[in-house]
Amino acid sequence: MKIVIIDYGAGNIQSIKFALERLGYTGVLSSDAEEIRKADKVIFPGVGEASSAMTKLRSTGLDALIPQLEQPVLGICLGMQLMCASSEEGNTTGLGIFDTAVVHFEKDLKVPHIGWNRITDLKTELFEGISEGEYVYLVHSYYAPVCSETIAKCDYGVEYSSALKKGNFYGVQFHPEKSSEAGERILENFLKLEM
Template sequence: MGLQKIVIIDYGAGNIQSIKFALERLGYNGILSSNAEEIRMADRVIFPGVGEASSAMKKLKSTGLDKMIPQLKQPVLGICLGMQLMCNYSEEGNTESLGIFDVDVVHFEKGLKVPHIGWNRITDLKTSLFKDVQEREFMYLVHSFYAPVCEETIAKCDYGVEYSSALKKDNFYGVQFHPEKSSAAGEKILENFLSINS
């Protein structure tokens, strides 16, 4: 397992180093790359993101990664903004996104403090991404926009509204929380992703 090639897509998004360190703690080396061929040849792809949706999509389009990412065949994990960009559309910056998950990302309702920062419980855990992770486990989140619960939801979170804390379609996975900042349970989710077959 230690030999597999893990590529973290490097498109100027903020949380890349912490993901790399989390992989190293698990005994893996993640390669930062924006090279389409290198990404295509990886065994696992991590699509991170901290920042603003429209400017992040502009960066992806400028390198052609917006066309390539939806065509990837190996397991792909979107984290935070990465997950949101894998959806159809985001209200943040009125952004047409990658269209992998069939759901639109919306802003938290008025009256809720945003961004939603801190630890929150994840529930209704489905798929082997959450193998050996406890129901109602705490994960660390920082976000002002969310993906509503939909057919592709594999975990939920509640912050005045129930929303998708994780999504899955085919070989694509997305998590709204930061597994790399969510202690042992978050590292377990990363480890599960690295051993998923599809």
């Protein structure tokens, strides 16, 4: 199986590569459109700021490529947020894969939201073998509200989408590569998806 991790300079790349290796897989880091198209699975990581990340995607044409991909794609953290229609962070237009806008946590909440939190209302095969209320690791100041594409929720002063799905596109707000055994199981479930 060929797994490509999209390289656009906004990454938690090494921790994802190590997590794949622990599962017995190898991930290739690439920004080459043809290599990404030919992958069996694509991981779209992200750590950083939305507007500068989108600028990088536009400069390489990846903003046009990603929404056209037909194999399973997993957006992680900022990667998931960039797959949404827009983000309040830097007043950014996203890739428009998920039909929701990313917003900032209310001012009375401590941000970023860092640490372990429970995920609930788990839907789809991405969460096969994962218990309701399982803990995952998060670091973020912005969130996607609950919407029709929500497949898992989290609560931090407000209930929000900790995972989204539309067609072959999946997004998780948490970091599966840093979420212990549960995170590794979620990554493995993604890698086993059939489309």
